[in-house]
Amino acid sequence: MSTYIIADLHLSEDEPAITAGFMHFIHQQAIHADSLYILGDFFNYWIGDDDQTELHQQVSGALKMLTDKGIPCYFIHGNRDFLIGKRYAKQCGMTILVQETLLELYGKRVLILHGDTLCIDDIAYQNYRKKVHTPWIQCLFLSLPLFIRRRIAQKMRKNSQYASSMKTESIMDVNPQAVVNALTHYQADWMIHGHTHRPAIHEVLINNKLCYRGVLGAWHHEGSAFVINEQGIELIFFPF
Numbered sequence: 001m002s003t004y005i006i007a008d009l010h011l012s013e014d015e016p017a018i019t020a021g022f023m024h025f026i027h028q029q030a031i032h033a034d035s036l037y038i039l040g041d042f043f044n045y046w047i048g049d050d051d052q053t054e055l056h057q058q059v060s061g062a063l064k065m066l067t068d069k070g071i072p073c074y075f076i077h078g079n080r081d082f083l084i085g086k087r088y089a090k091q092c093g094m095t096i097l098v099q100e101t102l103l104e105l106y107g108k109r110v111l112i113l114h115g116d117t118l119c120i121d122d123i124a125y126q127n128y129r130k131k132v133h134t135p136w137i138q139c140l141f142l143s144l145p146l147f148i149r150r151r152i153a154q155k156m157r158k159n160s161q162y163a164s165s166m167k168t169e170s171i172m173d174v175n176p177q178a179v180v181n182a183l184t185h186y187q188a189d190w191m192i193h194g195h196t197h198r199p200a201i202h203e204v205l206i207n208n209k210l211c212y213r214g215v216l217g218a219w220h221h222e223g224s225a226f227v228i229n230e231q232g233i234e235l236i237f238f239p240f
């Protein structure tokens with residue numbers, strides 16, 4: 001039995017192959033898991049739990065099937081789906097966790113997070129993040145009609161793609177000191193995150209203790225997950 005961790009699927013109607021890959025993953029792999037953790041950017045964007053599209057219902061149905069079978073599912077918000085709320089979580093049967101959560105898994109202390117909060121050199125993004133995490137701004141956005149919210153989200157995605165194309169790779173990566181601070185704060189052995197779309201396992205030496213930072217891959221042409229069990233922690237990739 002294993003715990004699975006995934007992130008950055010960016011599910012959308014425009015990418016049916018990723019949705020099919022996710023359904024396959026649920027029925028072939030997650031169904032045999034101890035538990036499933038989704039570390040954000042599960043959807044390409046989220047504009048409110050009242051946006052009940054066919055895709056959102058198909059995905060919630062798949063997760064509900066898992067949770068009904070006794071496989072708990074947990075979710076941490078990403079920068080694209082931070083508006084996923086209690087209603088959709090309930091529909092999926094999943095539990096929303098705080099943005100930094102420490103797990104004790106098979107004898108290891110594993111800190112899980114989306115990863116955007118580690119990218120502190122991306123000052124434009126961090127300023128933007130503060131704004132969109134302001135409760136009254138979120139309330140205002142959620143009070144708008146769905147078609148307007150969708151237009152705003154699509155515009156924000158375009159702006160983000162342009163803004164990211166103008167930034168250097170290093171600005172958009174995690175800040176090494178932020179990684180050390182988080183691992184130290186939680187006295188964690190491992191940190192697992194997504195967001196940067198640079199799948200890897202990095203060694204981090206802190207006061208002579210060897211820790212690890214695992215980075216999940218985005219689901220573009222293949223799936224990516226961390227599999228954790230008594231044998232250890234492994235980063236896997238699988239075709240859709």
Ligand code: LP5
Nearest residue numbers: 045046079080124125128132137138141153156160163172
């Ligand atoms: O997502 P990704 O990986 O491509 O890029 C991120 C950062 N971009 C974002 C923006 C999202 O992609 C947009 C998703 C839409 C959300 C749904 C609607 C919710 C609306 C809620 C309103 C309350 O997160 C990108 C990073 C990159 O990761 C790497 O880390 O660089 O950051 C940006 O592109 C941000 C720009 O640099 C700064 C934009 C300034 C805009 C200022 C207007 C803010 C006012 C908002 C008030 C509504």
Ligand code: MN
Nearest residue numbers: 041078079195
């Ligand atoms: Mn992200």
